[in-house]
Amino acid sequence: MKKHKRGSLVWLGPLVWLGTGGIGQVCAQDVPAVGGGAEPAARQPGGKLERVEVLGKQATDNDLRRRAQFAKQVYGREELEKYGDNNVADVLKRLPGITMQGSAPRMRGLGSGYTLILLNGDPAPPGFALDQLDPAQVERIEVTKGPTANQSAQAVAGAINIILKNAPKVSQRDLRAMLGYTVDKPTLSGSFTIGEKWDGFSLSLPISLFQWRNRNDTVVTRMAPGVDGQAAQSAQQGQNLSWGHGINIGPRLNWRISDDETLTWQSFIQKGTWLNESSYRSQVLAGSPSLEDDGDFKGGWQNVRSNLQWVNHFSTADRIELKAGVSSSKGTFDGQTVRLAQPFRRTIGDNADLSVTQSGNYNRLLNAEHSLTVGWDLEWRQRDEKRDITEKGLPLVAEFEGQPFSARIQRQALFVQDEWEINKQWSTYLGLRSEQIASKSQGLSNPVSNTSNVVTPMVHLNYKFDAAGRDLVRASVTRSYKAPELSALMARPFINNLFSDTTKTNTELSPDRMGNPNLLPELATGLDLALEKYLPAGGLVSVGVFYRQVDDLIRNVTGLQTVDWSGVPRWVSRPVNFSKAMTRGLELEVKGRAGELLPGLVDAKLPLNLRGSVNVYQSSVDALPGPNNRLDGQQPWSGNLGFDYRFASLPMTTGGSLAFTPGYTTQQSQSQFLDQGRARSVDVFVQWMFSPKVSARFAANNLVPLDGESRTYTSDGYFGSTVRTGRTQYSLGMEIKL
Structure with missing residues (x-):
């Protein structure tokens, strides 16, 4: 693909400098004093920059959050290590x-498509799995x-930026081992990080190995037309056992060429294999229902x-x-189902995603409180898929099986941003990003191409009630978008x-699936308003509201x-x-020492930290009648409570x-509805510090689990219901800093 540079780029800000310890360090490194030269003495910062550098070294998560030019929450090593999680997904759920x-x-x-996942400030590669990334490899x-x-404007709901560990300033050796148990037999995982520094070079090499083993027990009940087209009812008790293993490697090499120039190489490698076994015990309650088959599946x-x-x-x-x-993602799969004790359906396939990116930025410091940034961002990404499905040795759909399908996206973006601390109380962030997104889908028919242009202005405004910024108000008006996944563009x-017999019809509850190469991006206009109060002892109280108007909403229609x-x-x-859609919500967050949050009720010296959040959501889709015409999967509210206590004598x-999230109903179309059951997760941990360098941790996730239940039904009385048994995960880990 020929790349076209659309302009020059600049980037300044805490999110862009990968792996630094805080905003203050960013400013101290990236903003030289006026009048300085190449000599170290000439580059000594002035009074304001000296103050920022000192604060950067002492910055807490709350400090970084308070100083940000836009609404941002920061979670450092303390939060990542707290529960002894063996994957980042378990960290995020809390x-x-x-x-x-x-x-x-x-x-x-x-x-998930509305939430942008970033890895070191760049969009995560396709297939990137957060549940297979060790928190030991993450800095914050x-x-x-x-x-x-x-950054990409594909952040309608927001963005989660995973910052991998930076190369250390001194030699480092960290070892972490964990024993886990969910079902049947224990699993092992561990990580080892090597860090070295030589003159102007520094190297970090984290390596983690992991295993998993899970079992899903389900009860599937259906009332729907059977294989003969007449009403039928069935109940199946299913057991799905899945296990696998993998490895993560994330080397990073920094070369400080001079006081003014640095070169950084960062890579990430994730590789693994998986296996699934599923079996069912079936009960026919009426008619001739269509039933799930037993099967074995494997892949990598x-x-x-x-x-x-x-x-x-x-x-x-x-x-x-x-x-x-450059990034490359590959996946393979091979599955065999069994019907009446005979091999029935065989599915073999693979997919590959390849992307190339190039970006640049130029920053001009107008004065100590004002900087201007311009830049460009180019991306080329292609997905290729090949699949072959046979039943009893014959192609399921002869004209499609074994045929390659592909989809391609080319993205070109220009942006400009202005960060200005107007005075000690007012600061603003103004941004404008223009992106051209060209997609092309290729299958058996003629290629289908689409080109969309998205302009996304962004205004973030902060007001501090006092110069120290203990209390502040944030307001944002933004434009964002959600591009369709490449897999959704493939017309296969x-x-x-x-209902694999294509000589007969299927049912509304068991439809075939197919992509749509004519999809356009969803566009969203958003308003955010938040009040943040930072308490003297490090606590925080935040109340926020948001609104999003979504145009060209993408939804699966049957x-x-x-x-x-x-x-x-x-x-x-x-x-x-x-259709068009609207969503709005209220977000409340509280955290801090119990004595500060509950004065008079709790001793101020008690080493007990509390945290909690409540989020209330409401949405509606214009093309559907109410009252449950909400956006897919959006619960009416969610809550999170937590504590940690440090013993004084031990x-x-x-x-x-x-x-916790409650149950709710979603109207998915004029005739189809989805009931989603409530969900709950209780996690606990205990950590014992043998020495400053040696610690052990026991954790239990999803204690007293709830069974998950979902039910899809239509206005004519047919339904499909699935109940999944919840399970508790136990882990015992040891960390040693060598």
């Missing part, structure tokens, strides 16, 4: 305003509530990403940064396994259609730009958390 859908995080109750997590110009995945970053301060007020990266059918792969009409579910800390 953070305020975040819920998990499988291993995908969701903000503001919106689906930053959660922002709206888009910024220097691989994610490789490598980035190069060059930064040069070529004057006291000017800074340039150039970045280039997936035949429903319950309809009875005439299709190429069958001589009779089939029910097909495909994504379409369905080198021990303990804590726990509770996350």
